[in-house]
Amino acid sequence: MDVFFESIKVMGFGMLGIFIVISVFYAMVVLLGKVFPCLF
Amino acid sequence: MKPLFDLYEAGIKSELFPLLIFVAVGAMIDFGPLLTNPKMLLFGGAAQFGIFFTMSMAALMGYSLKEAASIGIIGAADGPTSIYVASQFAEHLLAPISVAAYSYMSLVPIIQPPVIRALTTLEERKIRMPYEGRSVSKKVKILFPIVVTVIAGMIAPVSVALVGFLMFGNLLRECGVTDRLAKSAQNELANLVTILLGITIGSTMSADKFLNFDTIKIISMGLVAFVFDTAGGVLFAKFLNLFTKNKINPMVGAAGISAFPMSSRVIQREAQKADPTNFILMQAVSANVAGQIGSIIAGGLILALVK
Numbered sequence: 001m002d003v004f005f006e007s008i009k010v011m012g013f014g015m016l017g018i019f020i021v022i023s024v025f026y027a028m029v030v031l032l033g034k035v036f037p038c039l040f
Numbered sequence: 041m042k043p044l045f046d047l048y049e050a051g052i053k054s055e056l057f058p059l060l061i062f063v064a065v066g067a068m069i070d071f072g073p074l075l076t077n078p079k080m081l082l083f084g085g086a087a088q089f090g091i092f093f094t095m096s097m098a099a100l101m102g103y104s105l106k107e108a109a110s111i112g113i114i115g116a117a118d119g120p121t122s123i124y125v126a127s128q129f130a131e132h133l134l135a136p137i138s139v140a141a142y143s144y145m146s147l148v149p150i151i152q153p154p155v156i157r158a159l160t161t162l163e164e165r166k167i168r169m170p171y172e173g174r175s176v177s178k179k180v181k182i183l184f185p186i187v188v189t190v191i192a193g194m195i196a197p198v199s200v201a202l203v204g205f206l207m208f209g210n211l212l213r214e215c216g217v218t219d220r221l222a223k224s225a226q227n228e229l230a231n232l233v234t235i236l237l238g239i240t241i242g243s244t245m246s247a248d249k250f251l252n253f254d255t256i257k258i259i260s261m262g263l264v265a266f267v268f269d270t271a272g273g274v275l276f277a278k279f280l281n282l283f284t285k286n287k288i289n290p291m292v293g294a295a296g297i298s299a300f301p302m303s304s305r306v307i308q309r310e311a312q313k314a315d316p317t318n319f320i321l322m323q324a325v326s327a328n329v330a331g332q333i334g335s336i337i338a339g340g341l342i343l344a345l346v347k
Contacts, residue, residue, distance in 0.1 A: 007099035007108055010345045011092035015085075017341045018334060021195050022085040025333070028187060029078040032180065 044243040047236060052127050052134070057237045058120035059205045064230035065120070065332070066209020067222045069300070071184055073326040075176045080292070080323065082276070084330025087296030088338040089272030090115035094265035095342075101257065106130055109346045111258055114141045115265030116335035117148070118298040123237070124202065125339050129346065135245045136255040140262030148302045151263065152294055153310055155270040160290050164278070165314035167289040171322045181214040192337065199340020206336060270294045273327070289320050295327040298335035304328040 051057040074080055095112030099105060106129035113125040114137055122141040126134045144151065156165075185207035193200040212222040277293030291310055295303045304324035311318045 003099045003103075003105050003108070004096060006105055007092075007096040010105070010109070010342070011096055013345055014092050014338065014341050015089065017196065017345075018085040018088055018337050019082075021192065021337050022081050022330075022334060024191055024195065025188060026078050026081045028191065029075060029081075029184075032183070 041243070044240065047240045048243065051236055051240055052123065053131075055124055055127060055201070057233050057240070058124040058127075059201060060229060060233045061120040061237070062202060062205035062336075063209035063212075064225045064233065065300075066185070066206040066211075067213045067225035068230075069206075069210055069213075069329055069332060071181065071210065071329060072176050073322050074329045075180060075184060076172060076174055077323060077326045080296075080326035081330045081333070082280070083273050083293050083296030083327040084298075084332070084334030085296070085337075086276030086293060087269045087273035087327075087331055088116065088334050090265040090267065090269030090297075091335075091338050091342070093268040093272075094261050097264060098261055101261075104130075105346055107133060109342050110137055111261050112265060113137070113339060113342060114144065114258075114262040115269050116298055116338055117141070117145055117266065117269065117303075117331070118335040118339075119145065119237075121202065121298075121335050121339040123241070125342060128343065132249070133254070133258060135241055135250050136258040137262075138241045139255075140259045143259070144262050144266045145299045145302065148266070148297070148299045149306050149309075151266050152270050152303065152306050155267050156274055156291050156294050156307075156310055159271060159274045160278075162314055164290050165311065166318060167287050168315075168318055169286075169289055169292070169320050169323050171319075173322075178214070178216065182211065185210040185214070188333070192340070196337060196340045196344060198344040199337055202336040202340055203333075206332070266297070269297045273297065289318075289323070292320060292323050292327050295324040296331045296334065298328075298331040300328045300332055301325065303331070 091112045095108045098108035098111040110126040110130040126137045189207045192203040212218045273293030273296040277290040295307045307324040308321040
């Protein structure tokens with residue numbers, strides 16, 4: 001069961017990590033569009 | 041056989057073949073639809089849920105954490121990522137994991153529609169999504185792979201090899217001065233490395249290691265991973281619809297898996313079954329491209345988190 005609980009922990013951190021990275025990419029694309037509209 | 045052993049050592053153990061495939065995949069991807077509709081990036085994250093769900097299931101079935109992570113990564117719907125992670129964590133399971141990953145990628149048209157129909161109503165499948173067909177400038181297309189590599193390197197350094205090679209391939213495509221290299225990456229490199237990868241992994245499938253109950257279990261869990269990836273994407277889209285004014289067709293969430301471009305085609309076909317005049321292909325392609333990025337990040341995070 002220890003391995004299972006460890007995997008649940010990895011699931012939590014993993015999904016959180018993915019959303020943090022993806023959100024940074026999202027913010028980056030949106031900011032690029034706002035700050036340098038001429039680029040788009 | 042020595043040549044096959046040498047190929048295995050040089051191509052799989054050194055992680056060279058999966059990374060070369062990423063260069064080829066990067067050269068094939070157009071991030072344009074994603075850059076015009078960046079919120080689709082979120083689906084590339086949500087549709088990785090199957091990876092972690094399957095990992096927990098495998099752990100519950102008695103596999104070690106590293107083995108479970110390697111089985112779960114089948115849900116990345118991305119052959120090279122699966123091979124990359126499995127070769128580091130569970131080399132002895134590489135053959136069934138590769139077979140499952142590539143088989144289910146081609147079975148996406150069979151796996152996804154029933155899951156989508158089970159989780160959505162006909163009305164939801166009929167939702168129309170207006171598409172702003174604006175073009176993205178060359179500068180943005182060149183900047184995107186560079187900035188993504190830098191950010192991924194800062195946030196999840198372990199993923200930088202995966203992301204970096206994918207984005208390098210994309211840079212070859214977008215920079216506009218390496219057309220021959222981009223075409224070589226898309227065709228000759230992709231074909232050659234796929235052949236070598238197939239031969240090398242095939243050579244590890246000796247009967248005693250492959251024809252056993254473990255293989256059946258791993259292939260079954262691969263199916264679970266794909267089902268829960270699809271479910272994760274669809275349910276996340278439905279969740280977003282609770283807060284957004286412009287409703288998202290929940291089927292687009294299912295395209296957040298990395299099986300490109302198969303998944304987006306499946307979503308468009310399902311949308312037209314619900315409403316023959318509905319056209320959501322470009323949104324699905326955006327989510328699908330985001331899935332490529334999401335799956336690589338998931339692979340990198342698993343490498344970082346599983347000790």
